[in-house]
Amino acid sequence: xxxxxxxxxxxxxxxxxFVAVDGVTMTVLQGDLRFLIGPNGAGKTTLVDAIxxxxxxxxxxxxxxTELLNRKVHRIARLGVGRTFQTASVFEELxxxxxxxxxAGSGRGPLTMLRKRSSTPPEVEAALEVIGLTDLRDxxxxxxxHGQKQWLEIGMLLVQDSKVLLLDEPVAGMSxxxxxxxxELLQRVGENCTVVxxxxxxxxxxxxxxxVTVLHAGRVLSEGTVAQVQxxxxxxxxxxxxxxxxx
Amino acid sequence: xxxxxxxxxxxxxxxxxxLLAALGLSLTFGQMGVINMAHGEFMMAGAYxxxxxxxxxxxxxxALVVSIPLGFLVGGLLGLLLEVLLIHRMYHRPLDTLxxxxxxxxxxxxVARDVFGAPNVDVKAxxxxxxxxxxxxxxxxxxxxxxxxxxxxxxxALAVVLTxxxxxxxxxxxxxxxxxAETVGISTRDTDRLTFFIGSGLAGIAGVALTLLxxxxxxxxxxxxxxxxxxxVAGGIGQIKGTVIAAFGLGLMQATFEYSTTASLxxxxxxxxxxxxxxxxxxxIFSIRTRxxx
Numbered sequence: 001x002x003x004x005x006x007x008x009x010x011x012x013x014x015x016x017x018f019v020a021v022d023g024v025t026m027t028v029l030q031g032d033l034r035f036l037i038g039p040n041g042a043g044k045t046t047l048v049d050a051i052x053x054x055x056x057x058x059x060x061x062x063x064x065x066t067e068l069l070n071r072k073v074h075r076i077a078r079l080g081v082g083r084t085f086q087t088a089s090v091f092e093e094l095x096x097x098x099x100x101x102x103x104a105g106s107g108r109g110p111l112t113m114l115r116k117r118s119s120t121p122p123e124v125e126a127a128l129e130v131i132g133l134t135d136l137r138d139x140x141x142x143x144x145x146h147g148q149k150q151w152l153e154i155g156m157l158l159v160q161d162s163k164v165l166l167l168d169e170p171v172a173g174m175s176x177x178x179x180x181x182x183x184e185l186l187q188r189v190g191e192n193c194t195v196v197x198x199x200x201x202x203x204x205x206x207x208x209x210x211x212v213t214v215l216h217a218g219r220v221l222s223e224g225t226v227a228q229v230q231x232x233x234x235x236x237x238x239x240x241x242x243x244x245x246x247x
Numbered sequence: 248x249x250x251x252x253x254x255x256x257x258x259x260x261x262x263x264x265x266l267l268a269a270l271g272l273s274l275t276f277g278q279m280g281v282i283n284m285a286h287g288e289f290m291m292a293g294a295y296x297x298x299x300x301x302x303x304x305x306x307x308x309x310a311l312v313v314s315i316p317l318g319f320l321v322g323g324l325l326g327l328l329l330e331v332l333l334i335h336r337m338y339h340r341p342l343d344t345l346x347x348x349x350x351x352x353x354x355x356x357x358v359a360r361d362v363f364g365a366p367n368v369d370v371k372a373x374x375x376x377x378x379x380x381x382x383x384x385x386x387x388x389x390x391x392x393x394x395x396x397x398x399x400x401x402x403x404a405l406a407v408v409l410t411x412x413x414x415x416x417x418x419x420x421x422x423x424x425x426x427x428a429e430t431v432g433i434s435t436r437d438t439d440r441l442t443f444f445i446g447s448g449l450a451g452i453a454g455v456a457l458t459l460l461x462x463x464x465x466x467x468x469x470x471x472x473x474x475x476x477x478x479x480v481a482g483g484i485g486q487i488k489g490t491v492i493a494a495f496g497l498g499l500m501q502a503t504f505e506y507s508t509t510a511s512l513x514x515x516x517x518x519x520x521x522x523x524x525x526x527x528x529x530x531x532i533f534s535i536r537t538r539x540x541x
Contacts, residue, residue: 052430077432089427091420102420105413106432156431 004064005029006051006081006164006194011059011069013043013050013218020046021057022218028211030163033190035205036198038215039238044198045086047215048166052076052083063164063194078106082162086169088149092142096133096152099141100124103156123159130188131155132181147178151185158189165195171204183208252385254506255499260391262498263398266491267456268471269478270401271449273490275326277479278422279442281334282341284348286475287468288355289325289447293318293454294463295359298368308373311455315397318451325355326447330440338439352468359465367462376459390459397456401449402491408445409487418442481521483531492532497521 006028013021021043028034036044050057053073061068068076091099097120104124128134131151136144141152150170157165170186171179179201186195186208199205205212205226212229214222222232229235268290275281297314304310329351337343376393379386409415421428421438429435457467478497482489497517504513525531 054426054430072434073426073429074432074434077430083430085427089424091416091423091427093419093423094416098416101413102416102428102433103431105417160432 004163004194006196007060007062008047008051009060009062011047011050011057011061013046013055013057015055019218021050023059024215024218024220026213026220026223028164028194028196030194031191032194033186033208033210034194034196035209035212036196036215037200037202037205037212038221041217042215043218044215045168048083048168048196048198051166052081074106077160077162080161080163081166082157082160082164083166084150084153084157084168084170086172088146088153090141090144090149090152090156092140094141095138096128096141096144097124097137099152100127100155100159104159106160121159123161127155127158130158131185147174147182150174150182154185154189163193165189165193166198167195168198169200170197171199171201179204180207249385250506254502256385256387256391257505258499258502259495260387260395260498261501262495263391263395264453264457264460264471265474265478265498266398266494267394267401267453268450268475269482269490269494270398270405270487271322271446271453272475272479273482273484273487274405274446274449275443276476277482277484277486277490278418279439279446280341280484281338281443282345282348283326283329283334283447284345284472285325285329285352285355286447286450287470287472288352288359289322289450289468290454290457290471291355291359291465291468292325293322293451294370294458294467295363295368295454296321296451297455297458298363298370298463301371306373307371308375311373311376311459314455315452318455319448320451322451322454323444323448326450327440327444329447330443334443335436335439352472356465356469363465365465367464370458370463372459394456394459397452401452402487405445405449406487414441477518477521481524481531483533486531486533489531489533 008024008026011021011024012019024047038044046055049055051061051068053071053076057069059069063079063081066079068079068081091102101124104121128137131154133148133152133155136148141149144152154165154167154170171182174182183204186197189195209226212224212226213220214229214235216238221238222229222235272286275283275286296318297310300314300317301307301310304313329348333347333351334344337347372390376390378389380389380392409419417433417438421433421435425435454467478493479490481497482493500520501513501517504516
């Protein structure tokens with residue numbers, strides 16, 4: 001039963017009078033691989049920031065009937081809403097395993113953390129397997145390839161048992177092969193999660209999106225399957241047409 | 248040869264005192280970027296802890312051993328109080344933090360005067376630390392050897408906590424990337440408080456050690472605060488190993504210059520060397536990205 005879903009109602013974000021997100025309403029179901037596209041400045045990243053509490057927003061964003069807005073960032077994370085950043089963000093000076101450990105143990109109290117851990121927790125092993133970094137577990141995260149850092153970031157969401165994954169341009173700067181692997185990773189992960197991918201890469205979107213929301217100037221311009229969105233003349237005008245020209 | 252070894256030990260000893268004073272700062276200033284002028288007063292509080300404990304426990308040796316964890320607690324709790332009440336409101340305002348914590352330092356000094364009196368108090372050194380230790384080729388004061396050992400132990404303990412425990416990894420994680428830390432569910436507020444507690448606690452331990460070297464008075468901390476900042480800046484903010492190297496380096500330099508000139512001239516020379524060094528290498532011996540000062 002797909003009972004848990006991410007529901008945004010009239011989400012607004014304003015920076016000093018500039019309206020970055022202007023009343024976005026959308027629903028993402030579990031098992032959905034939703035792509036969020038739109039021209040630069042459309043408010044995609046800001047919307048993700050708003051849901052995860054990094055910027056203040058008005059309106060409502062609920063997951064499984066729990067309101068997310070106006071909560072502290074780490075509380076939202078512990079409710080099962082995880083995100084990655086545009087620039088691959090990992091703890092560069094720690095190893096792959098330690099990165100996953102931090103994410104897995106984020107709710108632990110300070111005194112239990114002084115104890116030496118005897119073995120790798122099963123969820124961390126599982127995540128290493130899923131993101132394909134088992135062999136690189138003791139490598140410093142800072143020296144990983146760009147694609148591997150992105151996967152590690154996704155792995156950090158998996159060990160926290162995130163139910164909503166908000167991924168900000170996960171394949172930016174990746175090779176074609178890495179894109180393919182990332183897409184397959186998202187499909188595997190997406191079976192049990194609600195995944196929202198902010199992306200510029202149209203080919204990547206066509207290959208893996210199950211549904212698409214187009215943002216323009218802080219508002220939802222169009223929503224539907226890849227084919228429906230591509231056929232929408234409004235979308236062609238502001239975005240896809242221009243993307244073809246750029247390509 | 249004997250003179251050389253004597254100077255070498257004097258330098259290491261001076262370095263270990265600097266290290267103890269600066270170690271806590273390397274966390275609160277180096278890792279968190281907080282300019283805490285009251286750090287010296289946390290050392291003073293640690294020193295008075297020994298005095299109070301000696302009022303209860305007659306045996307000076309036992310009192311010293313008890314005072315080390317207790318001094319950590321006293322310094323740490325003072326630091327925690329300061330962080331919760333004042334510092335966390337001004338994390339992005341370093342100049343305000345400097346002024347406010349300097350005010351707090353003055354208040355703490357006055358509190359010490361009101362409670363313990365303006366004159367220095369008498370803290371007894373345990374008998375097993377009052378003599379000298381014969382190393383075969385030379386005699387060294389036992390108290391200085393003890394401080395050297397204590398500083399090495401403190402660095403070792405801090406290094407183990409920071410690199411081997413999840414707690415330390417969380418502290419380093421928050422320093423490296425706050426936004427990421429929060430979005431993986433870590434409370435950066437709690438981590439800030441904890442880091443500040445540990446850093447201030449180390450100041451308390453430094454204060455305990457200083458009772459073995461000189462007089463214990465309300466202004467004990469002010470004598471060390473500038474040197475402590477100097478060590479952390481020269482070592483490179485955010486790096487414990489930089490602090491260790493800088494502390495012993497400055498200690499050895501001071502001792503060497505003192506041998507050929509006077510103590511005050513040596514101090515001037517050390518300052519000049521550090522200023523020149525920072526002109527060539529402003530980021531210190533080692534560097535890492537930190538929150539507000541890099």
